[in-house]
Amino acid sequence: MYKAIIRPTMYRAWGGDPETMHHWMMDRLAFISRFQALLKIIEVANAYKAPGLEREVFGVRFPNPVGLAGGFDKNGVALPALAALGFGFIEAGTVTRHKQPGNEKPRIFRITEDDALINRMGFPNEGADAISERLAKEPTPSIPIGWSIGKSKITPQDEAIDDYLYSLRKLYPYANFFTINVSSPNTPGLRQLQDKEPLDRLLQAVVQESESIATKSGVNAKPVLVKIAPDLSEEQINDVIEVCLSRRVRGIIATNTTLTRNGLSRDIGEAGGLSGRPLRARALEVVSYLCKRLDGAIPVIGVGGIASPDDARRMFDAGASLIQIYTSFIYEGPGIMKRINKQIL
Template sequence: MVFKSILRPVFFKVSADDPEKAHHLVMTSLALASKSKVLLSIIEAAMAYKSPALARTVFGVDFPNPVGLAGGFDKNGTALPALAALGFGFIEAGTVTRYQQPGNARPRIFRFSENEALINRMGFPNQGADAIRARLARSPRVKIPIGWSLGKSKVTPQAEAIEDYLYSLRQLDDFSDFFTINVSSPNTPGLRKLQDKEPLDQLLHAIVQETATLASQQGRAQPKAVLVKIAPDLTQEQIDDVIDVCLSRNVNGIIASNTTLSRAGLQRATTEVGGLSGRPLHARACAMVQYICQQVDGKIPVVGVGGIFGPDDAKRMFDAGASLIQVYTSFIYEGPAIAKQINTGLLQYTHDTH
């Protein structure tokens, strides 16, 4: 309540002309907190909700709870300890590209508070795989699973996309519990074409082979899990193609979904370019998860993301068949207790049905 009644209005007011200002303020604070064991203990005591009943194992990874933070919030992995202390069951960091890149021109985030939605056209701003690896090598590991979202560098030609992904994967393999292959952001020119059947097949074949090679070189029994994040704007035929490729290439899971190009559900007309996230995406994301789960028939798990703002939304996504869920936009609108709110509610649902 303190966040929504006091802090959020202040954050939103000081960043009215550019919401990214608020994001940088929060990230700076979290990065500083990540360096203090005392602060981390205080945050964890206040925010983390722990129960063995929430734990689950998915694609060979043990999760303390099923509520994760989606990719895009901590792009460079600078605040992982503090984010873990907030009670998330896992964090997807990134998206990381082979080369450092600034992303698109600001402003590139737009709030639609009346719909609890965002439009972003960030364009994968990040420090690049080399710099991120160097910093992670100097940093303590966090206690929860960390996945790294990998994308294509804007300067990399489409014909060289596979090696671009592979380079980042090699750099971050030591610091990742799973990888998300992001082929669905609408903000990198040509990226979504990698969702087409043939290029996706070639990309995933190379990535799965590389994870197996790395595991063999390091004496690990299991390669790092590989997930594919897809767009909600795909047709049913395109979704079927993605499923076929994922199953044939032994991909470990599908994340549904990324942001949408649709503006359905927004009360305010807008000409802003970018991907829409938040409440307007929820129904489409749930329907997509349900369809994919029906088609894969338990062969691989699905991670549900899109408009999850509380326990009811989370339950809807789990009822659709999701094995894990992720939040992003609700973290901005609901505040730092979002994971605790959802996990508390999920446990209550469990108690109510027994």
């Protein structure tokens, strides 16, 4: 029904602009999030629950291993409704210290024949202050929430660490884990933070801050993870691994969108990060490499082009402890989580 009726109708609405459709959908999900009875109905219809799906990874318990990837709910306005649709966890954000509008529109493009998207959003979000103030008034979601944090566009590169620390402190009470996003291609200079020295300084500061907030508040430190790009060389991935292990990073998320256009049947001539089916092979390759090199030292979350139970199985076989989806949630609809979870069982 999603592919035959809902998807074509939504694609045609609003002149077919993907971002307008996304906002329309987010407004509905945010509205539904306020009503327990509605959430229950959605959960009964969609969420697939079984003890065999539960996982404990970096000290956090997950009801199932299929999560929503970063960037879908940038301000965390619809977490309860997204949880009711059957995700095992949600990576909310990416949030920046300063509220920012992101890049000029249009900035999301569908390439339907390849089940792919190109986006150059540039972290539009309400900013860490406004988001944390709103979260303080809302009930805790029923599944683990990771908050993805990034650098504000206006912040100079040499002040990036303070920017991340600010968002970490603000969102600390509302996160089960944090993702340090150094891999989105649409914020100038962000990917340079994946280089060994800047990454080392950033992760040392963020992990230390997480541990010190936890000590002061008498709780366990919230795990800090790093999300990397698929466009790194083996040597660069080795550097990331070395830094993560020495700085007590608890996991690696691989991968973000790619700047390559490999696997696309036509180049639509738009700048930005490519996601969906064309990314699948490279994301799997990076996850396999990471898992082999890490040999279980810290877990890996696999993301990139997962659109079927078989894609998910290949990611788990490669060694991923959890997986995330974004583009296939749009192309396949919410049934995709249930199909993957059924196969896992």
